[in-house]
Amino acid sequence: MPLRLPPLPALRFFEAAGRHQSFKLAAAELNVTPSAISHGIVGLEAALGVELFVREPRGISLTASGADYLSYVSEAFSLIAIGTQRLPNHRADRPIALSCAPTFASRWLLPRLAGFRARWPNVNVSVDTSHRQVGFPVDGFDFAIRMSRAPVAGTAWTRLFGERFVPVCSPAYLETLRETRSDEQDNGQGSGQVNVSLRHATLIHVNAASEDWQAWLDATGTDGTDGTGGTDGIDTNGGLRVDTIQLAFEAASMGLGVALGRRPLVDSDLARGALVEACANTIASTTAYWLVSAENAESAIRRPELADFKRWLVGEAAQFDTQAATQEAHR
Structure with a gap:
C-alpha cells in the first residue's frame, strides 16, 4: 500500500x-x-x-x-x-558552495582564494553573501562561515579566529581630535602635551553588530554610558548609525567620525592609510568566526574536495591567527 x-x-x-x-x-x-x-x-x-x-x-x-x-x-x-x-556522477563538477558575510568575503576570504585555486585549479568555489539562514544540506550549501560565541548543536563547527576591536578614523579626522593639554595645574609648567580624546568624536555605530562601542568602552574601562560620567565623557547614544561594517569603514574613511575597527576586516584600510588608529586601546571580541557544515559532510557526500577546502581554510585561519598574535605582541 x-x-x-x-x-x-x-x-x-x-x-x-x-x-x-x-x-x-x-x-x-x-x-x-x-x-x-x-x-x-x-x-x-x-x-x-x-x-x-x-x-x-x-x-x-x-x-x-x-x-x-x-x-x-x-x-x-x-x-x-x-x-x-551520493548518486553516481551526480553533479560531480559542481562548485563548493560557501555562505558568509559580505565584508568577511571581500576583505579576508577572496584575497586568499587565489592560493586555493593555485593548488586545486579544477575545483570551483561559489560564495554566497546573502543574509539568510542556511540549512545543511537542504539549501545546497557545503559550508558557512558564521560569527558566534560557541558552537551550535546539530552541525559541525570549527573555530577559525576571533576579531580585535580598535577605534579607527581618517587621518584628517584624527587631527580634529587632537587636543593640547596643559599641565599647569599639576606642575606649574604647562607642557603643551598633545593628547587624542574621543569625547568630542562622532561615533559610527553598526546596528546589526552583536558587539559595538559599549563593549569596547566596558573592556577598556572607559565610562561612556550617558556622556556625563568618567573622564572621557563619551556618549554612546549619539553619532552616526549604519547597517553594515563595510559602510562604517567607508563612513570613517570619509571623515564622518570614528568607527570601531574590526581586525582583520579593517587591516587593508589601515595598511593603505585610508584609516588610522584613533587610539591604541585594542580588545579581543567575545565572538569568533567559525566554519560550519553538516556533520560528517566531507565523508558522507564522498566529495574529497570538501575535505581539501576545509583543511586549506582552517590552515589559512591558523596562519593568520598566529601572525596577528605576533603583531599584537610587538604593538
Missing part, C-alpha cells in the same frame, strides 16, 4: 517557514510570495488536522506539534538531499 504523504510543495514551505520563523523570509528563500507560503501552510494544516504555527501581530511561532513535526520534515529533506548528492 503506497504511503500517503502531505503535499510536498507545502512541506517545503513549512520547512523553510519553520526554520526562519517567518513567512516573509521563507518566501524570499523559495522565490515565492509570502501569501503563497501562508496559503500553502493553511492547506497543510487542514490536510493534517493540526495547527503548526501560532500567528500573532508581531510574527509567527511554531506550536508544540509544529516544532515536533519540523524535526521530522527537516530530517527527511536532508536525507533526500544527501541521497541525491
Whole structure:
C-alpha cells in the first residue's frame, strides 16, 4: 500500500517557514510570495488536522506539534538531499558552495582564494553573501562561515579566529581630535602635551553588530554610558548609525567620525592609510568566526574536495591567527 504523504510543495514551505520563523523570509528563500507560503501552510494544516504555527501581530511561532513535526520534515529533506548528492556522477563538477558575510568575503576570504585555486585549479568555489539562514544540506550549501560565541548543536563547527576591536578614523579626522593639554595645574609648567580624546568624536555605530562601542568602552574601562560620567565623557547614544561594517569603514574613511575597527576586516584600510588608529586601546571580541557544515559532510557526500577546502581554510585561519598574535605582541 503506497504511503500517503502531505503535499510536498507545502512541506517545503513549512520547512523553510519553520526554520526562519517567518513567512516573509521563507518566501524570499523559495522565490515565492509570502501569501503563497501562508496559503500553502493553511492547506497543510487542514490536510493534517493540526495547527503548526501560532500567528500573532508581531510574527509567527511554531506550536508544540509544529516544532515536533519540523524535526521530522527537516530530517527527511536532508536525507533526500544527501541521497541525491551520493548518486553516481551526480553533479560531480559542481562548485563548493560557501555562505558568509559580505565584508568577511571581500576583505579576508577572496584575497586568499587565489592560493586555493593555485593548488586545486579544477575545483570551483561559489560564495554566497546573502543574509539568510542556511540549512545543511537542504539549501545546497557545503559550508558557512558564521560569527558566534560557541558552537551550535546539530552541525559541525570549527573555530577559525576571533576579531580585535580598535577605534579607527581618517587621518584628517584624527587631527580634529587632537587636543593640547596643559599641565599647569599639576606642575606649574604647562607642557603643551598633545593628547587624542574621543569625547568630542562622532561615533559610527553598526546596528546589526552583536558587539559595538559599549563593549569596547566596558573592556577598556572607559565610562561612556550617558556622556556625563568618567573622564572621557563619551556618549554612546549619539553619532552616526549604519547597517553594515563595510559602510562604517567607508563612513570613517570619509571623515564622518570614528568607527570601531574590526581586525582583520579593517587591516587593508589601515595598511593603505585610508584609516588610522584613533587610539591604541585594542580588545579581543567575545565572538569568533567559525566554519560550519553538516556533520560528517566531507565523508558522507564522498566529495574529497570538501575535505581539501576545509583543511586549506582552517590552515589559512591558523596562519593568520598566529601572525596577528605576533603583531599584537610587538604593538
